[in-house]
Amino acid sequence: MVKEKITVVNKSGIHMRPATELSKLAAGLSSDIKIISGGMEVNPKSILILMSAGITKGTEIEVICEGETEEQDLKILLEAIAGGLGEE
Template sequence: MVSQKVVIKNPTGLHLRPAGILCKEAMQFKSLITFQFRENTANAKSVLSVLGACVKSGDEIELFCEGEDEQEALSTLVQAVESGLGE
């Protein structure tokens, strides 16, 4: 398992469009991909789970990837979040 903390840069946080982009990126990988925000853990492959985490701009999440392509998955998702998830 690999993990990394990343700060959400989108001005509106993880609302529907960036949540959808995050899920689309995560679904490319076989690994189990989750993130932790405060005490909650969300499945990065589920739009409803991502939206339910209520992540706002400037919040820090920790991404966790576990599986055969975990390292590639983590670097791809960190890069997507840092680039603003399409915003």
Template sequence: MKTQQFTVVDPLGIHARPASQLVAKATPFTSEIEVRTAEKAANLKSILGVMGLALKPGSQFTLYVEGSDEEQAFAALTALITEMGLAQ
């Protein structure tokens, strides 16, 4: 299992557009991919789940990736999160 904690830095938070890009990136992988906050958890392959987390600026979340292609999935998702300036 690969994990990494992030703090949202995008001034708009993780709203519909970046959430849909994260879901699109996660969907092709076979690994279980989850985003967790202190209160909630969501499958990163579900736009409704990600939107339901209501990740605002300053929110902390942890990315969890586990499965046969976890290395590739984790690398792709952490790169996308950083490149889009969503979190650090």
């Protein structure tokens, strides 16, 4: 298991568009993935569950990956989140 904290940079947080991008990305990875935000643990492979976490700009989240490709998957997710998930 690998994990790392990152701060969400999207000006509107993880709303529908970035949640869709993150969910698509997570669904294509083989690791078991969890995101922890404010004590809430969510599966980012589900758009609705991810949006239910209410992740806003400036929120520090923890991304956890577990599986054979966990290190590569964590890197991919962190880069996407740091890049704004397709938003500026």
